[in-house]
Amino acid sequence: MTKFRKRLFEIVQIGAAKDLLSRSFDVIISVIIVLNIVVTFLATFKELNGIMNVLKGIELATIIFFTIEYIARLITADFLYPNKTKGKAVLAFIFSFYGIIDFLSCFPYYMPFTTPTGLAVLRLFRVFRIFRLFKINSQFDAFNVIVNVLNERKKQLISSVVLILMLMLSASMLMYGVEHEAQPEVFENALSGFWWSMATVFTIGYGDIYPVTFMGKFLALIISFLGVGIVAIPTGIISAGFVEQFSQINRFKGHGGGHELEFITGVLNESHAWCDKEINDIVIPPQALIVAIVRNGENLTPAQNMVLKSGDTVVLATNNHRDDDINLNEMTVFEGDKWIGKEINNLNLAATEKIVMIKRGNKTIIPSGNTVIKKNDALVMYHMD
Numbered sequence: 001m002t003k004f005r006k007r008l009f010e011i012v013q014i015g016a017a018k019d020l021l022s023r024s025f026d027v028i029i030s031v032i033i034v035l036n037i038v039v040t041f042l043a044t045f046k047e048l049n050g051i052m053n054v055l056k057g058i059e060l061a062t063i064i065f066f067t068i069e070y071i072a073r074l075i076t077a078d079f080l081y082p083n084k085t086k087g088k089a090v091l092a093f094i095f096s097f098y099g100i101i102d103f104l105s106c107f108p109y110y111m112p113f114t115t116p117t118g119l120a121v122l123r124l125f126r127v128f129r130i131f132r133l134f135k136i137n138s139q140f141d142a143f144n145v146i147v148n149v150l151n152e153r154k155k156q157l158i159s160s161v162v163l164i165l166m167l168m169l170s171a172s173m174l175m176y177g178v179e180h181e182a183q184p185e186v187f188e189n190a191l192s193g194f195w196w197s198m199a200t201v202f203t204i205g206y207g208d209i210y211p212v213t214f215m216g217k218f219l220a221l222i223i224s225f226l227g228v229g230i231v232a233i234p235t236g237i238i239s240a241g242f243v244e245q246f247s248q249i250n251r252f253k254g255h256g257g258g259h260e261l262e263f264i265t266g267v268l269n270e271s272h273a274w275c276d277k278e279i280n281d282i283v284i285p286p287q288a289l290i291v292a293i294v295r296n297g298e299n300l301t302p303a304q305n306m307v308l309k310s311g312d313t314v315v316l317a318t319n320n321h322r323d324d325d326i327n328l329n330e331m332t333v334f335e336g337d338k339w340i341g342k343e344i345n346n347l348n349l350a351a352t353e354k355i356v357m358i359k360r361g362n363k364t365i366i367p368s369g370n371t372v373i374k375k376n377d378a379l380v381m382y383h384m385d
Contacts, residue, residue, distance in 0.1 A: 005075060005076050005079070006076075006079060008072055008075070008076050009076035009079040009080070009341065010022055010341070011025050012025065012069060012072050012073055012076065019375065029065075029069065032062050032065050032066075033062075035058065035062060036058075036059065036062040036063070036066075039055050039058045039059050039062070040059065042055055043055050043056075043059070059109070060109075063106050063109045066102070066105050066106040067106045069102070070102045070103065070105075070106060073093060073099070073102065074090055074093065074094070077089040077090045077092065077093040078090075079341055080093060080341065081093070081346075082341075082342060082346060083346055149238060149241035149242055150238070150241075152241060152280070152303060152305055153237050153238065153240075153241045153305075154305075155305060156237045157234055157237055157238070160230075160233040160234045160237060161234065163230055163233070164201065164230055164231060164233075164234075167197075167201060167223070167226060167227065167230055168194060168197040168198055168201055169194065169197075171193070171196075171197035171200070171201065171219070171223045172190050172191075172192075172193030172194035172195075172196065172197045173190055173193065174193075174219055174223075175187065175193040175196055175197065175211060175216060175219060175220070176189065176190045176192065176193035178211070178213055178215045178216045178219065179193075179211050179212070179213060179216045182212055182213050182216070183212060186209055187209070192209060195209060196209045196210070196211075197223065200220060200223055200224055200227060201223065201224075201226075201227035201230070201231060202227070202231060203224075203227065203228065203231075244280060266313070266314055266316075267311065267312070267313050267314075268308055268309070268310055268311065268312045268313075268314060269310060269311075270310045272310075274308045274314070275308060275309065275310050276307060276308070276309065276310075277307065277308055278305050278306065278307050278308075279302055279303070279305070279306050279308065280305065282308070289316065289317045290302045290314060290315070290316055290317075291315050291316070291317045291354075291356040292315040292354055292356065293306070293308070293312050293313065293314055293315070294312065294313035294315070295309065295311070295312050295313075296311075317356075330359075330378055330379065330380050330381070331378070331379050331381060332376065332377070332378050332379075333373055333374070333375060333376065333377045333378075333379065334375070334376070335375050335376075337375070339373045340373055340374065340375050341372065341373070341374075342372065342373055343369065343370050343371065343372055343373075344367055344369050344370070344371050344373070345369040345370060347373070353381060354381070355367055355379050355380070355381060356380050356381075357379075357380035358371065358373075358377050358378070358379055358380070359377070359378035359379075359380070360374060360376075360377050360378075361376075
């Protein structure tokens, strides 16, 4: 039974390219998710009432598939959380982000059978089926890059969003102040001004509300110019994050074949140019990459928003230097390895070891703590003697 559940776990998880059955399952479930969303969309058209029974039949079939998949993930949860008991592993999956998405993907369909008919609002839960596409995509390298960029740049993005909200709030109060007397029914309160500022700052221009006074038009001109510049800030932050992420990945391209990579280490003093700066704000040589930071005897995996401090030992991977106390090796995870299916957070790595990169097929992944190790992954391991 354990062997069967283990194989079931390998199938329902995103599998290695050579596992034909697992990869086939990935393709099938992706098609079914898209089919379910399309059917739900088509069911809103009165013109298709003649084939409504067919659409309901397709929806039922996809929901049954989702339900079976959800049950399969429940009974194999202990492989996903190997350090927990079966009961705790099941609960951990149920209340995990993707477990909630799986549940909400199929549960709303059964609601009419368990609740009074008039609770049409419960149909809103059906939108969660769309998030299953994000669950599928989140296992692939391209989506991981997006998530990493948003996570690493979240402080800058939050700051820019706050700046935009401040501009909109200020604009709404100003416009209400100069337009309320001229258009009391249009600019009834500050909320009306906020609606106008949103349409103006984001260059939507609905045209349902606009200034008619000279001062109002003058303010609208200034706010429009400011809005174009400020709204572009988040786009620039995200674009810079993508460039940096792909540059970081490309620095490791070509390293492999099981050989040791070369590196250099250095200790930062108070006068060093990197001291008290975030990693994404420092200039790193083009053939180098920060792969680890040793702080007070603790090995830290560097993040782009990590601030370097005086006394830190910085480990740079490079083609031209070497330090005999530190090794950066590549190892391949073969079938049967106990690491397969485990998150990096759950691996029993020594305090001096870090996984700094994963090569999966033709993709290169900069891992996070919740990255799951797959069969045939090539791991770049950092180790300090």
